[in-house]
Amino acid sequence: MTFLIQQTVIYAVPLMLVALAGVFAERSGIVNLALEGIMIIGAFTGVLFINIMQNGGAFTKDNAMTLMLITMLVCALAGILFSLLLSFASVNLQANQTISGTALNLLAPAIVLFLINLIANQNVLSMAEGDASTWFMIRKKALGFDTGKDYGFFLETFFFKNYPADYICILIFVLLSIILYKTRFGLRLRACGENPHAADSLGINVRKMRYLGTGISGALASTGGFVFALTTANASSTGDVAGFGFLALAVMIFGNWKPLNIAAASLLFGVFKCIAAAYSTLDLNGDGNFLLAQAGISTNFYRMLPYLITLLVLAFTSKNSRAPKAAGFPYDKGKR
């Protein structure tokens, strides 16, 4: 059970954060299909930064947490820069947002693989030394606890063998959700996604709001991408997140563009993603039997499960979903 929960968390948290990234963009009126690409950029930036810092010798395992925090900031910055391409195209040039988003999804893996191949002479970039779990996980030994002792369900599940990065993400998620719904800025941002003309007539700078919305979206998606790579891929970057950005978009739609629903939806998807990734070592009831692996169902089925579930969930919920009204349409002052 502990294993199941921990595995679910490491999939659900990046999903949640990236889905919120989608919300920020769409609430400001821009459909951000580039989430996948931004995640790829984030994962690469993070891994590269850690790699360089390790090579520089500035950080050791003792201050790895500082390194992680700085890396998350760097990733956010990279995400903002990359998302500028999207906001420039869709705000200033009134471009088709679907196509420019797709372009960024093509651009991100191309740039990342081009650079990884130049740097590492292969298609994977990993940490310079050690691995993600020894550096960035909360471990009993490092904190002076007895490794053999059981400290109770709560500590064992939600503290040891957890990545602090996930908790920081949850914190960011809560904070930004509050900003979106309880502050003046949030209200204005949402107004730009619902009725930009009305917002404009009240003196809100629609362009600026859309730049901000997409920028925040880029920062979140990029950070999410890094955390995803850190916790599920042993801090390595391959120019691919296997459609995770699109899963996040589906979570956003399923969650009806609302943070609480999104948090719940990402937990659901996290469970399926976790089953897909770890079904063969998943001990559901703790009797030492791996039920799912013994059920005789092909690996391939488990692997396609998250995508299949996404389609089904979308099919059942899309009738009731309500997207921000102006999302996807370029803002044209003269049009009403």
Added chain:
Amino acid sequence: MNKRNFPSPLLKNDGWKSALPALISICAGLFTGCMIILAVAVSDSEISIKSGFEAVKLILFGTFAKGRDASGDLVFSLSESNAGNLLFRATPVIMTGLSVAFAFKSGLFNIGAAGQYLLGTSATLITALSLPVSIPRWLVWLLAFVAGMTAGALWGVIPGILKAYLNINEVLSCIMTNWIAANIVTWIFEDSPLRNAGQSGKIGYIKPTSMAGVSTAKLGLDRIFPDSQVNGGILVAILFAVAVYILLSKTVPGFEIRICGSNRDAARYAGISEKRLTVFSMAFSGALAAGGAALYYLSGETEFFWSTYQSLPKEGFNGIPVALLASNNPIAVIFTGCFMSSLSVAGQQIKNLTSYNEFITDIVIAVIVYLSAFSFFISRLIASKNRKEVR
């Protein structure tokens, strides 16, 4: 009188007007690629400026590269075999380009061409390799081709129905069906006897169809382009382009599809059953993409790497820039398809001949797609510049 009626002679031509943004996108994309190469050459101490310039040469003329001569300089030559191979590689991309362009015309974004391509591949290979030997080979070829297209059509129907009846964004459902297809194909071939176990090191691949005696007829193209892989497939692709053009611009269903594409509500108001058309468009689009796969793998010698669950075929996504550059004109797709395949040849040459890698051409393609997204803006810019000139 309105001054707009007298634009400069070059821009008066409608063909030029729609081709110009595409040309600008291509040039800007290539320029970006070259700049990145040179920037890397300047900043990376291991790569000399000379090798940077060589890569630039290859990105522009890589299709004609012949390798290096004794003194280590790059050799370029215009040969028939290069041109033939280019056409061969262009065949699937033209088909996926047609697929995406057709979907665009009906107002849909078919980003699922990759999945349709994969399922088309498997249906084609299974049919071609498992039908009994007693059936004439040309019939097997035909059946395999039809089977591939049918599989693609069925796979395209899924996002079509989801879009038409449940209003699910087709981009999302296409991405999901892509990954589902990738896993299904791996599943199909995982323990299949069609894997090439006979030759050592080839178990990861499916047997080429020539092992069953099925391969596309050369139709005399091997005499025009000697020593190349080109076959009748390219002619089939061109035929499809013409057929799609006629369907879209000369027939009633095509007209309805285009109305659907420009305004869904107006289409419904005019009594067009827009839901049925959406499903049909996605099915036809899927069939075209899968047809590309069928033509590529029925050539006889191409081998299919069946463990696809981690990566989707590039041909599927390259259909998007092909369609965008052609402004969704089926005839223009033939040429943009050739351009796109020449870029991928250039990418391979860069990988083989310099210390750079093939992903630089992916960057070029992505930049081109990015610029195509605001081609409307570029053409408006041209129009306004044109107006100023008249004054």
